[in-house]
Amino acid sequence: MRILAGLCVLALPACAPMGRPAATPAAPMVEAWLTLPDQSQLLAQQPSLALEPGSGGPTAIKVNPAQRYQEMVGYGAAITDASAYLLQRRMSAAQREALLAELFGPKGIGLSFTRVTIGASDFSRSHYSYDDRPKGETDPGLAHFSIAPAKMEVLPTVRAARAVNPKLALMVSPWSPPGWMKTTDSLITGTLRDDAYLPFATYLRRTVQDFAAEVGPVDYLSIQNEPDFEPDSYPGMRLSAAQRARAIALLGPELAKAGLVTRILDWDHNWDLPEQPLWVLADAQAASHVAGVAWHCYKGDIAAQSQVRDRYPDKDVFFTECSGGEWSKAWPDSWAWTVRTLVIGAPRHWARGVLLWNLALDEKFGPHLGGCDNCRGVVTIDNANGAVSRNPEYYALGHASKFVVPGARRIASDSKADGVETVAFRNPDGTRVLLAFNAGGQPADMAVESEGRHFDYTLPANAAVTFRWPEVR
Missing domain, CATH: 3.20.20.80 (Glycosidases)
Structure with missing residues (x-):
């Protein structure tokens, strides 16, 4: 058992004790702040979203922190x-x-x-x-x-x-x-x-x-x-x-x-x-x-x-x-x-x-x-x-x-043909910020993808939402 445990430490630092399944690392969380045009939500924090591994699909709004523009x-x-x-x-x-x-x-x-x-x-x-x-x-x-x-x-x-x-x-x-x-x-x-x-x-x-x-x-x-x-x-x-x-x-x-x-x-x-x-x-x-x-x-x-x-x-x-x-x-x-x-x-x-x-x-x-x-x-x-x-x-x-x-930098983000307009930033501490506005006449189902992870959100018409999430290393 000592040999096996030692091998576990050397080869698999995150492995669980013998007889117990390894815990899945928790997904990073995305904060969301919403304003609705009927004023029922005014820059109000919403339940956080999980930033899950994987693609958001071909229509996802892509945020690319590596593509940087002006300093704010x-x-x-x-x-x-x-x-x-x-x-x-x-x-x-x-x-x-x-x-x-x-x-x-x-x-x-x-x-x-x-x-x-x-x-x-x-x-x-x-x-x-x-x-x-x-x-x-x-x-x-x-x-x-x-x-x-x-x-x-x-x-x-x-x-x-x-x-x-x-x-x-x-x-x-x-x-x-x-x-x-x-x-x-x-x-x-x-x-x-x-x-x-x-x-x-x-x-x-x-x-x-x-x-x-x-x-x-x-x-x-x-x-x-x-x-x-x-x-x-x-x-x-x-x-x-x-x-x-x-x-x-x-x-x-x-x-x-x-x-x-x-x-x-x-x-x-x-x-x-x-x-x-x-x-x-x-x-x-x-x-x-x-x-x-x-x-x-x-x-x-x-x-x-x-x-x-x-x-x-x-x-x-x-x-x-x-x-x-x-x-x-x-x-x-x-x-x-x-x-x-x-x-x-x-x-x-x-x-x-x-x-x-x-x-x-x-x-x-x-x-x-x-x-x-x-x-x-x-x-x-x-x-x-x-x-x-x-x-x-x-x-x-x-x-x-x-x-x-x-000191934040504007970074690349998509705006979509269905009326969802965006701007994105990377703060000096590494946090990512995405502001999205739905200029379409109907609620917009949107996926946001960044650095191999994604989250989903439905944004009402004429509403704005700001997302913030940590740098994922």
């Missing part, structure tokens, strides 16, 4: 003036702490990317820049520059969010430089004066420096929000591709000279004009300072992201603004579109980060001054009592942000 920064939404005001002034300290933990924390939906406006946007309670002067007066030396307005509510909110999630990436964007830099001598409409390019570059560099002193690194900067649009009721500025190239050529050295690692993103506007960022990237001097291109959702087709990236594969892609709103039915219309087009579609078209617009608005879709009067935040905060309502955009983001951590 993450998913999130903008901490606008309106969002920060509601968090800081309309919630108790306990309410605010709980909501920030839910939005940015690992036990919540884990948002890891945010955007802040440089000066006012339409979602501000007043229109301002960081160097306002009376009409006719200029300040090319920026003697009156101050980020004091941002220190009131916005930067404390960013600081608190980063305390919850230290990996939170920050992007900043101006809606308008100070009025004295513009042809209109106003925050509203106009373009950059010919003598204001260097003061504008200095203004942006000083903003980045002063923000970083308050909240830590500023990771990304676009030099103008929606530069092909001049809003007539809130700050904005038209800035052509040639003008942006000229400004970037000055800004890049300003940032480098100050020792700042902030990366410049061009465009920060819609999918309908890919020729605009292509023009800037064709300018060698500007392109040397451009890390990537940022996109918005309001016009055009998301394929523009891939069109530009195919021409310049060394430049990053970011999706940086889209708002839900009362112009479409929240469930299932906005829900379905946001999951399909942005949460799944944007990274499939190379986006390293996906940002929605306001993180929070109130029950009257504000506060705002000009601009959109029926935009919806990711969450709604009641002005009267600080109560929180979670909108379709919250659950759309959460189906990715809760599971895809900074």
Whole structure:
């Protein structure tokens, strides 16, 4: 018996004691989280599934972790003036702490990317820049520059969010430089004066420096929000591709000279004009300072992201603004579109980060001054009592942000002709994540196959499910 037992140990390390059958190793388990369009399940964990050995069949959705694409920064939404005001002034300290933990924390939906406006946007309670002067007066030396307005509510909110999630990436964007830099001598409409390019570059560099002193690194900067649009009721500025190239050529050295690692993103506007960022990237001097291109959702087709990236594969892609709103039915219309087009579609078209617009608005879709009067935040905060309502955009983001951590890689996954659309990721710890949405009109019976194993699932119409499973060695 001793000899036999010894042979057993040497030859078959997993064999059972004599007289007892060997135990079959338990199959790895797949977590599943589901949202249904009737809201009966909202990012709700389902019973786990066994990841069984073998093929899922010829129609299986195949996930291949060996085929890797872009590294992810993450998913999130903008901490606008309106969002920060509601968090800081309309919630108790306990309410605010709980909501920030839910939005940015690992036990919540884990948002890891945010955007802040440089000066006012339409979602501000007043229109301002960081160097306002009376009409006719200029300040090319920026003697009156101050980020004091941002220190009131916005930067404390960013600081608190980063305390919850230290990996939170920050992007900043101006809606308008100070009025004295513009042809209109106003925050509203106009373009950059010919003598204001260097003061504008200095203004942006000083903003980045002063923000970083308050909240830590500023990771990304676009030099103008929606530069092909001049809003007539809130700050904005038209800035052509040639003008942006000229400004970037000055800004890049300003940032480098100050020792700042902030990366410049061009465009920060819609999918309908890919020729605009292509023009800037064709300018060698500007392109040397451009890390990537940022996109918005309001016009055009998301394929523009891939069109530009195919021409310049060394430049990053970011999706940086889209708002839900009362112009479409929240469930299932906005829900379905946001999951399909942005949460799944944007990274499939190379986006390293996906940002929605306001993180929070109130029950009257504000506060705002000009601009959109029926935009919806990711969450709604009641002005009267600080109560929180979670909108379709919250659950759309959460189906990715809760599971895809900074540093994850998008990996290959199939989308099927029957309407099941997918995107997949490999996290730094090796876990695999697959988000699937059923855009068909009927429940979809699906098999998922990865690395010689598979599991089966039936996904209802207009529903999303996120699967997560461990690396199997």
